[in-house]
Amino acid sequence: MDDLLYANRGAIEAAQERCFSEMIGLAAERHGRTRALLADKNLAVSSLRHLARLPVTRKEDYMREPDAFLLDTQGLPEEMHTVWDTMYTTGSTAGVPTPFVSTTYDFFRILEANRNMLRLRGARPDDVIANLFPLTARPHGAFIRTLHAAASMNLRVVAALPGNPSPYFTLGNDLGRVVEVVARCRSTILWGVPSYVRRVLARAEEAGADFSAVRLAFLTGEGLNEESRDEFTRSLRRLGTREAWVSVSYGATEMQGGMVECAPGSGYHNPAPDQFHFEVVDPATLETLPDGKPGLVLLTHLRRRGTVLLRYALGDISTLSRERCPHCGSWTDRLTTLPRRADALLKVKGTLVNPTVLVQAAEAVLGAREFQFVIRDGEILGLNVAGAIDESLSKRLSDNVKRACGVTPAVEFVPDEAISDASKAWKTRRVIDQRRPM
Ligand SMILES: [Zn+2]
Structure with missing residues (x-):
């Protein structure tokens, strides 16, 4: 199924149907959750056409x-029976790490999906990937799968090991050393989270480091608005090649990879349509929505043997397209709008606040500058902003957030690393609720 990515839509859907038929057959007998659902509701689900008969799986489930x-x-073949590795979901709002188990068979699929991600992003045989993800206290796909992605396409990769994720780990590098590693290895692709890659680029400019080979940045893990993308692109082109560009991905532990852009603004391509099926449903009624309508994104695994999720709500709102991509010509499905969290509303000072609205209100004033909302005990909506104190900025920011959500934030200026610190988490969370539960 190597070239399913560039096959026609009919071939993609036929392959999805074939894989689903096998998957649901196994799940009906061997998957606790599905077995219980089918028996309980006396459901018959044998084709993707019947998929909506299965209830949505929530992250909480x-x-x-x-x-x-x-x-x-x-009783299945050795490759399907042997656990190859276990990764953990992290950084979700609920924050409880959940194991995601992959068998050898699954690992082979993960390599295929990661290879397709690189193909979509235009990786070349002579590329050198700089892995700028930090190690984490529990195995996590970002650091680990970047190494595997390189393996899947026989590319060179250098792990820069930023920060120290644990007092028991002693090999972490500070920012200056990370910049040296990227330059020394003549890296062509920077792969990491926006907040950290931004710091690497800023330090490289300050230090006059030789980043002249850099031609791509793969950014994942945090939303990136268009203003930030432009700033990244300008910075990459000052330091690296003149055509350098930014490819954003929508990654998930549950994919051990992500949906990627083949060009800026192309939408996020499903890299392995034989492995992943996507649909979009109304967040309130959970009814299936037509393509192009924004709703909750559901993922169904089509070819897994370890952890298997069917109609799983990834927790984000986006729109789906099954049209041919005008940039790369692929018929694989794409999310055409930047996925945004569908998290429950937060209550601050008695006011219901939508975290997405908070983030947008801050971004509108701050552009690419780093920030983080921290809701503290005493119903305080703190807003930490990276960089030097700027009273007029603080005033505009405070007014804009108040206008958007009805609550005035307490703005504080903090050092960059107080927000995007690789030693604390693998990505920056924009809204943190630190209130003790009542
Ligand atoms: Zn494309």
């Missing part, structure tokens, strides 16, 4: 009993 989502692989 999976977090509550991850074992119910593991396929019982007794």
Whole structure:
């Protein structure tokens, strides 16, 4: 199924149907959650056409009993039975790490998906990837799969090991050393989270480091608005090649990879349509929505043998397209708008606040400058902004946030690393609720 990515839509959907038929057959007998659902509701689901008969799986369902989502692989071939690795979901609002188990068979699929991500992004045989993801206290796909992605396409990769994720780890590098590693290895692709890659680029400019080979940045893990993308692109082109560009991806532990852009603004391509099926549903009624209508994004695994998720809500709102991509010509499905969190509203000072609205209100004033909302005990909406104190900026920011959500934030200026610190988490969370539960 190597070239399904560039096959026609009919071939893609036929392959998806074939894979789903096998997947649901296994799940009906060997997947605790699905077995219970089918028996309980007396459901018949044999084709993707019947998929909507299955209820939506919430993140909470999976977090509550991850074992119910593991396929019982007794008696299947060795590759499907052997656990290759276990990654953990992290950084979600709920914050409870949940194991995502991959068998050898799954790992082979992960390599295929990651290879397709690189193909879509235009990676070349002579590329050198700088892995700018930090290590984490639990195995996490960002650092680890970047190494595997390089393997899948026989590319060179250098792990820069930013920060120290644990007092038991001693090999982490500070920012200056990371910049040296990128330059020394003549890296052509910078792969990391926006907040950290931005710091690497800023330091490289200050230090006059030789980043002349850099031609691409792969950014994932945090939303990136168009203003920030432009700033990244300008910075890359000052330091690297004149055509350097930014490819954003929508990644998820549940994919062990991500949906990627083939060109700026192209939408986020499903890199392995034989492995992942996407649909979009109304967040309130959970009814399937037609393509192009914004709603909750659901992922269905089509070819897994470890953790298997069917109609799983990734927790983001976006729109789906099955039209041919005008940039690369692929018929794979794409999310055409930047996915935004569909998290529950937060209550601050008695006012319901939408985290997405908060972030947008701050971005409108701050552009590419780093920031983070921290809701503290005493119902304080703190807003930490990276960089030097700027009273007029503080005033504009405070007014804009108040206008957008009805609550006045307490703006504070802090050092860059107080917000995007690789030693604290692998990505920057824009809104943190630190209130103790009542
Ligand atoms: Zn494309």
